[in-house]
Structure formats: C-alpha cells, structure tokens
Amino acid sequence: MDYGVGNLHSISKGIERVGAEVEVVSSPSELLDAECIVFPGVGAFGAAMDTLRPVLPRLRKRIMGGIPVLGVCLGMQILFERSEESAGEGVGVLKGDVKRLKDGRIPQMGWNDVTPMDRTLFAGISEGTQFYFANSYVCHPSETVQAAWTEYGERFPSAVRKGAIFGVQFHPEKSGPQGLRLLQNFVKIAEGSE
Amino acid sequence: MVLTKRIIPCLDVKDGVVVKGICFKDLRSVGDPPSLAVEYQDQGADEIVFLDVKASVAGAKTLLAAVTKTAENLFIPLTVGGGIRSFEDVRRTLKAGADKTSVNTAAVENPSLITQCAEAFGNQCIVVAIDAKRTDGSWEVYTHSGTRPTGRDAIDWAVEVCERGAGEILLTSMDADGTKLGYDIELTRRVVRAVSVPVIASGGCGTIDHIVEVLKKGEADAALAASIFHYGQHTVAEVKEILKRNGIRVREAVG
Numbered sequence: 502m503d504y505g506v507g508n509l510h511s512i513s514k515g516i517e518r519v520g521a522e523v524e525v526v527s528s529p530s531e532l533l534d535a536e537c538i539v540f541p542g543v544g545a546f547g548a549a550m551d552t553l554r555p556v557l558p559r560l561r562k563r564i565m566g567g568i569p570v571l572g573v574c575l576g577m578q579i580l581f582e583r584s585e586e587s588a589g590e591g592v593g594v595l596k597g598d599v600k601r602l603k604d605g606r607i608p609q610m611g612w613n614d615v616t617p618m619d620r621t622l623f624a625g626i627s628e629g630t631q632f633y634f635a636n637s638y639v640c641h642p643s644e645t646v647q648a649a650w651t652e653y654g655e656r657f658p659s660a661v662r663k664g665a666i667f668g669v670q671f672h673p674e675k676s677g678p679q680g681l682r683l684l685q686n687f688v689k690i691a692e693g694s695e
Numbered sequence: 696m697v698l699t700k701r702i703i704p705c706l707d708v709k710d711g712v713v714v715k716g717i718c719f720k721d722l723r724s725v726g727d728p729p730s731l732a733v734e735y736q737d738q739g740a741d742e743i744v745f746l747d748v749k750a751s752v753a754g755a756k757t758l759l760a761a762v763t764k765t766a767e768n769l770f771i772p773l774t775v776g777g778g779i780r781s782f783e784d785v786r787r788t789l790k791a792g793a794d795k796t797s798v799n800t801a802a803v804e805n806p807s808l809i810t811q812c813a814e815a816f817g818n819q820c821i822v823v824a825i826d827a828k829r830t831d832g833s834w835e836v837y838t839h840s841g842t843r844p845t846g847r848d849a850i851d852w853a854v855e856v857c858e859r860g861a862g863e864i865l866l867t868s869m870d871a872d873g874t875k876l877g878y879d880i881e882l883t884r885r886v887v888r889a890v891s892v893p894v895i896a897s898g899g900c901g902t903i904d905h906i907v908e909v910l911k912k913g914e915a916d917a918a919l920a921a922s923i924f925h926y927g928q929h930t931v932a933e934v935k936e937i938l939k940r941n942g943i944r945v946r947e948a949v950g
Contacts, residue, residue: 677771
C-alpha cells in the first residue's frame with residue numbers, strides 16, 4: 502500500500518527477493534482484492550490513515566476475515582486504534598494505543614535487540630539478532646498480541662501477532678539477511694493460508 | 696538495552712561514479728556505487744551514505760539512477776545527500792529508494808524545509824548535515840560544500856534543526872575533514888549533549904582508534920568514514936572487531 506510518500510522501493514524489493522510478487526497499490530480500494538497486504542513503514546500516522554479512510558470499514562472486515570497482513574513500523578502502528586502522533590482513528594484491528602517513546606534519543610535510530618516470544622515470524626533467526634529501528638512511537642496493546650519485545654528506555658512490543666495479522670516495529674527490509682529471513686517467513690505463512 | 700554504535704561508510708559520488716580511490720579486490724566495477732554499497736553491506740556496514748559531491752542537474756539524475764539500482768540489492772539503510780534543495784528533491788530521492796535524505800545548504804537557507812519534509816515523510820527520513828569550522832572557542836556553520844560562512848553557531852543550529860523536526864544530525868568537522876588525524880571530539884560531544892536526536896560524527900577518520908575515540912569520548916551514536924575503507928586499509932568487519940575489544944557494542948554481522 503502506497504500512502505503517497507516515502508520509500509516503497511526497499512520493502513517491495515525485500516519481499517520480491519524472498520520470492521513473492523508485489524503490487525504497489527495507491528488506491529485503497531485495490532487493497533480489498535489483495536491476497537495479502539503489507540503496510541509499509543513510511544510517513545506519518547494521520548497521512549496514512551487519510552489514504553485508507555475511504556475503505557476503512559471494508560478493509561477492517563477483510564482483515565478480520567483472515568487475510569494475512571504485515572505492518573512494518575508505522576504500518577504496524579496504524580493497525581491499532583489510536584496514536585499520539587495524529588488525531589483520528591487507526592485501522593483498529595488490534596486493540597490498544599500508540600504512544601511516544603519516553604526516554605533516550607528520539608527517534609530511536611539504529612540496531613536494537615529483539616527477543617522473540619512467538620517463533621512464527623522468527624523461525625530460523627538466531628537469538629540476540631539485532632534489527633534496524635527508526636521510530637519515535639511504540640505500540641501499547643491492550644490485548645495479548647505481543648510476539649517479541651525490545652527495550653529502549655522502556656520495554657515495548659517489537660513484534661505483534663493476532664491470527665494472520667502481523668506487525669513489526671523494526672524494518673526487516675533494512676535489517677540485513679536476518680530481516681530478509683523474517684520476510685520470507687511471512688511470505689511462507691501467507692502462502693500457507695491461501 | 697542501548698542501540699549498537701553504527702559504522703557508516705560514505706561514498707563520495709560524482710556523475711554517478713565514486714570519486715575517492717577504491718582498492719577492493721575482485722570487484723568487477725570499481726567505482727560503481729551499487730557494487731561498492733553491497734560490498735560494504737557484506738562486510739557488516741550498518742548503513743551507507745551516498746554524497747553527491749558535484750551535485751549538478753545531470754549528476755543528480757545519474758545519482759538517482761544509482762540509488763535505485765543500489766536499493767535493489769541493499770538491505771540496510773541508505774542515506775543520500777548533496778544537492779538536495781527542495782521538498783521535491785527529497786520526495787524524488789526517497790522514491791528512488793533512499794531511506795533518508797541529508798540536507799545542508801537548503802536547510803540553512805530555508806529552515807522551514809526541515810519541518811515540511813519531516814511532517815510529510817516522517818522525521819526519521821530527514822538528516823540535517825552540518826559542516827562546522829572552529830572560530831575561537833566556538834564552531835561556525837558553513838554551507839555550499841564548506842565554502843560559505845553563515846555566521847551561525849553550530850551548536851545553536853543543531854538545537855534548532857531538531858526543534859524543526861530533523862531526525863538525525865550528520866556532523867562534519869571541516870577542520871578535521873581530510874586530515875586523517877581524527878574526528879573533532881570536542882565538537883562532537885558538544886553537539887551530542889545539546890540535542891536529543893542521534894548524531895553521526897564525520898571528518899578526520901584515519902585509523903580505527905579514531906573511531907573508538909569518537910564513539911567513546913565524543914559520545915557519537917555513529918561514525919562515518921570514507922578513506923579508511925575505500926583504500927582497503929580496513930574492512931568494516933575489522934573495525935567492528937576492534938570496537939568490540941574496546942567494549943563498544945556493535946551489530947554482529949551475520950550471514
């Protein structure tokens with residue numbers, strides 16, 4: 502999904518590299534026909550939601566219907582209900598809020614440790630692997646969806662999962678070979694659910 | 696847990712070709728930005744910076760083509776700077792496949808550009824590059840590739856660009872740049888302590904010890920270096936090994 506700003510090249514190339522076909526859509530109605538949706542991690546919460554708003558009820562229904570979804574960074578945050586970054590609702594398929602990081606240099610920019618709790622996305626990725634983060638906000642789920650955690654001034658969910666809905670706060674497409682491995686895991690999950 | 700310190704090779708690009716001397720073995724296209732970027736990625740670089748040192752109109756097109764080609768095979772962040780003058784330039788550079796854009800002269804001439812870009816693309820995409828030169832006890836900001844003094848104090852300017860939405864500062868000491876005698880530790884530390892965003896130290900790297908020093912004493916979040924890598928003096932992996940021995944956390948380069 503293209504919200505009209507930023508670099509979509511990287512995530513598209515990353516997913517193509519692990520063997521899937523990517524179609525970048527800029528009209529949100531096209532999302533409704535997708536077999537699998539990736540929300541990339543570029544831009545701001547409000548701007549991304551403005552793009553999705555025309556199809557929001559149908560999009561929610563489609564996602565809750567079990568279509569595989571991967572949200573990356575901002576793309577993970579918009580899956581929640583609200584964000585301190587911008588007024589207005591999120592997609593809301595995950596319960597909870599998005600809040601500004603409390604401590605440390607902001608944005609968090611660089612490589613940080615990710616500790617997996619649910620191995621589904623992290624299959625074959627060794628413990629203590631670092632991933633690349635570039636974010637000022639983190640998700641605070643109000644339901645049990647945490648799939649990995651990371652510490653940066655506070656402990657926050659660096660990955661979430663609810664059924665076929667996945668979100669990662671880091672950028673797998675910018676996290677070297679291990680990041681590509683994670684994308685490959687997601688593609689396999691998506692193929693398996695077709 | 697704190698973030699690992701980042702090691703960032705910088706490629707000076709002119710008309711789409713890397714201009715500093717390159718001594719990699721077994722590299723088919725010497726001086727070709729996309730091949731070099733991937734070579735550094737494989738050595739364990741945490742990020743890559745392309746700096747367009749000529750920044751002509753024709754050069755900018757060639758650079759964007761190189762960015763797109765690089766992004767096909769680069770799975771670490773890529774920052775592109777040099778000659779980025781407008782909102783449209785930033786948009787185009789990100790669209791071509793850069794993860795961050797670095798602005799310098801344009802930010803000084805039109806500081807609202809920082810805010811405008813940060814709001815549209817997110818502040819993590821907007822790096823403000825500051826070229827600073829010592830003038831009795833303080834540092835002055837220079838623009839136009841270090842040729843024009845601005846009368847602005849570098850520390851004050853660093854604080855201002857953060858307030859305006861910069862996500863990161865790329866700080867170059869003009870006094871140290873090109874000397875290979877080490878980074879300007881005092882300048883780096885002053886800026887790091889004055890701002891809340893990450894700071895990349897640049898200018899003066901001649902040995903691995905210089906990198907250790909700027910990350911430890913200078914408190915920089917990342918160190919940028921060019922010739923130490925380009926001339927085959929050290930690989931990124933070697934640098935990281937020494938950093939680890941000095942108690943600095945670095946990302947493990949895993950295959």
